Amino acid sequence: MPKVPYLRLAIVSLAIGAVIAVLMIQIDWNGEAGSTAAGPIDALLDWMIIISSFVFAIVCVFLGYALYRWRVKPGDESDGLPIHGNTKLELTWTIIPTVIVLFAAGYSWAVLDDIEEVDSDPLIVNVYSQQFAWTFGYPTEGNKWSEGEFHVPVGQQVIFKMNAQDVLHSFWVPEWRIKKDNVPGITTDAVVTPDRVGTFQLICTELCGAGHSVMRAKVVVEPRKKFNRWVKGLEEEVPQGLYLTADQALEIQRQIQKAEGGIGGSGVDETTRDNVTQS
Amino acid sequence: MAHALREPGWYRAALGTLIGAAFGFGLVVILRLVSGLDAFQTEQTGYPQVIVPLITAPFGFLIGFGAFSYWFRWAAGKPTVPDDHSGHGATRWQDYFTFNTDHKVIGIQYIVTTFFFFFVGGLLAMLIRAELAQPGTQIVDPNVYNGLFSTHATVMIFLFIIPMFAGIANYVLPIMIGAPDMAFPRLNALSFWLLPIAGVIFMGSFLAPGGSFDAGWTGYAPLSTGAPLGQSFFNVGVQFAGASSIATSVNFLVTIITMRAPGMNLWRMPLLVWANLSTSLIVVGATPFIAGVQFMVLFDRIMGMNFFNFLEGGDVLSYQHIFWFYSHPAVYIMMLPGFGIISEVIATNARKPIFGYRLMALALLGIVVLSYSVWAHHMFVAGMFSWLRVPIMITTLLIAVPTGIKVFSWLGTLFYGKIHTYSTAMLFALGFIVTFTVGGISGVMLGMVPLDIHMSDTYFVVAHIHFVLFGGSVFTIFAGIYYWFPKMTGRMYDERLGRIHFWGTMIGTWGTFIPQHWIGLEGMPRRVADYASQFGEWNLVISFFSLILGLAQLVFLYNMVVSWKYGPKASGNPWRSKTIEWLVSSPPPTFNFDEIPRVVGGPYEYGTPGARHAIMGDEDAEATVPEPKPSSVPAAT
Secondary structure (H helix, E strand, O other), rough: OOOOOHHHHHHHHHHHHHHHHHHHHOOOOOOOOOEOHHHHHHHHHHHHHHHHHHHHHHHHHHHHHHHHHOOOOOOOOOOOOOOOOOHHHHHHHHHHHHHHHHHHHHHHHHHHHHHHHOOOEEEEEEEEEEOOOOEEEHHHOOOOEOOEEEEEOOOEEEEEEEOOOOOEEEEEEEEHHHEEEEEEOOOEEEEOOOOOOEEEEEEEOOOOOHHHHHHHEEEEEEOOOOHHHHHHOOEEEEHHHHHHHHHHHHHHHHHHHHHHHOOOOOOOOOOOOHHOOOO | OHHHHOOOHHHHHHHHHHHHHHHHHHHHHHHHHHOOOOOOOOOOOOOHHHHHHHHHHHHHHHHOOOOHHHHHHHHHHHOOOOOOOOOOOOOOOOHHHHHOOOOHHHHHHHHHHHHHHHHHHHHHHHHHHHHOOOOOOOOOOOHHHHHHHHHHHHHHHOOOOOOOOHHHHHHHHHHHHOOOOOHOOOOOOHHEEEEEEHHHHHHHHHHHHOOOOOOOOOOOOOOOOOOOHHHHHHHHHHHHHHHHHHHHHHHHHHHHOOOOOOOOOOHHHHHHHHHHHHHHHHHHHHHHHHHHHHHHHHHHHOOOOOOOOHHOOOHHHHHHHHHHHHHHHHHHHHHHHHHHHHHHHHHHHHOOOOOOOOHHHHHHHHHHHHHOHHHHOOOOOOOOHHHHHHHHHHHHHHHHHHHHHHHHHHHHHHHHEOOOOOOHHHHHHHHHHHHHHEEEEEHHHHOOOOHHHOOOOEEEHHHHHHHHHHHHHHHHHHHHHHHHHHHHHEEOHHHHHHHHHHHHHHHHHHHHHHHHHHHOOOOOOOOOOOOOOOHHHHHHHHHHHHHHHHHHHHHHHHHHHHHHOOOEEEEOOOOOOOHHHHHHOOOOOOOOOOOOHHHHHOOOOOOOOOOOOOEEOOOOOOOOOOOOOOOOOOOOO
16 A cells, blocks of 8 residues: 555644644634633633644644645546555544543533532622613612613622513623523523723623613623612612513613714714723 | 316325315314314414314315325225326426326425425525524514524424435435336325424414423423414424325335345445435334324324323423434434435545545444434433433443544545536535534534533534534535436536635534534523524624525526536436446436346445446346446555
């Protein structure tokens, strides 16, 4: 059987994989970070990108080599070598991927436990979602509530207790790397510790109807004192029948976005990323 | 005329449709009036006077068309009409518009119909990309937009990818295993005719008050239970598409298990046969779940049942559990037959036995088993019980192992081969390996809970599904269509146009779906009619490449239509393959074989002098001297 420079192919694959990996992890894939969960999650993603770069490089190098070496010349009607398999090789490419994915699963499990660990004194924020608006309640602050905007202190763990009023919605703040569906009939929760002061955007990520793409809210992370002032300034308590019609909710949403001056040509234009206010 | 209305055919089918509709309509109105209600109910989730006829009219059509004639006679104890097989085969294009029980005619019917829906779905995709080319609202309002992506996905999944594989297998699989037809030819014809019915119902939803169904192809409750009338069209359409799918897979199972030619033991089955065996095992087990859950939604909507009504004790999350218990295995329904096609194309064009054939077959079965245990990875952020996440993550990641085995084995098959890259089929097979690898990698990432929390329901998911469904399934469909085009039509297609199609599709796919990975991670959710302006440039780039992707498909359409009519005549075996479908003429004779072939070896014995897969009935086996291959000695370099 004619020799194949397997060692050289392996080295080339690793080299190309390394180049891809180095280039890929320069990119800030998940965008800006704003919570303690972002670090471990982004590191996990970088690990996966590195492993994936090598996998992709191996597939491409071996495919490319096969085409370079064994592409037929016109008129050649002969057959290839009748090789039916190689048990050792087949075991190798069964076992190594198994080890890799089990490693990935174990690592993910550790990260998951890490980011969902609950502190001793979290702040509880109730989230009420409906077509197409967000409202927020502060049960430990006299059950005061806020429409379309919420504040949290920096550096303290927050537990969101989420309730959907009509259909499914989903709570996503990209900088925090957390997401959780709001499910009618049950209360779901999410844990996050914001570690960066600024203004962010809460995005609905579960299809909820015509206003889905504009169902957003303003997220403000600020120092404890400013937060205390803001939360004291809230006047109304969470009403009993917290349910607006979809039209009313959409109108509130429009007012909020108009006040932000962010509507512009787009219903969801940035109120946040482009002008993150450092305070 | 009166005669035409009595004989099975289009006239009687039209009459049957009218009678069926009138029956359903009358039943609802009379029962309502008798109960003292208004004749019509026009709350948006109601409309029983529309939905019941929507179910009865198709049955009227099928009865009129003659789908049940034989069975009805049998059930009524009347003498059955002996089938003289005069309806087999197709000599004119009109023959494709009859209730034909010939598996080759049905295969063509499937393929042409599903390609029609491919272009319908593609047009919807073009509208989606036109709207998303710029931030803001330009072409359609958000309600219509939600309808566009919902119908796009529904058409592509239920009316293109899944039935397309059924169509390709319908044509080639019986010949491959040396059978004269499928096990149940009448059931086979019925399976096909359920599909256009599903298509008419899905498309008909655009005419419903409130517009087409717009709760996504996933139709999550309670958005779907409260949606306008169009959603009921989705619930009903899925029943017909699902019934078609289940009936076909029962047919494949029985055909594969009982009708293989003498000598074809399990380890001599071509991998396409293995793939369809595996797929059918998933379909019969999983598809009833989506049928059931769509009925539950329909019952909630029309009869006021409360399966998913949280105010009356319904459980919203249970919809997702039942739905994904079908719809995750469904992604393997959309992938395993493609794996089979790629194995055939690569073995033939690399002139080599499939590397690790047995492990390849076992990997398929491994995927079947694992596919039932991973559904909840669509629900990591759905608010389900949190303990389920880690076990589901482990099974999800493990499914990458058999998938990886397949990719590595195809590479192993190429090594020491004689690789022919002239045919467009092989180009799509090779393009598939690279493109699908990317989709597999993003799939592993999505399977990891902490990453999924961030990625779920963003454009990263859109990128992933299109890499596996377009870069995966659709590439394999093209490979299969180009590969068997000479067999099906008896003519060769134009390889130059094929190459233009391949490169246009490759560039279009990567250009369209690669940038979606990072705009998703940076904060663009999926299923939005409008998005933050920071994503404007990338969306314009994506829309531009999607246009290339769309235009490339027109080249394909032109190539297929013109080549079918005017292409040069194809020989019986233009690719010099070993499997049985290539040992008959192109197109095959009406009953495939005069005598059933005998299988004497594996399906991919390239390079072994004198090795045969099958001996055709008309060869005198005793007298056959194994023909020496022109050059079986590898030209070592």
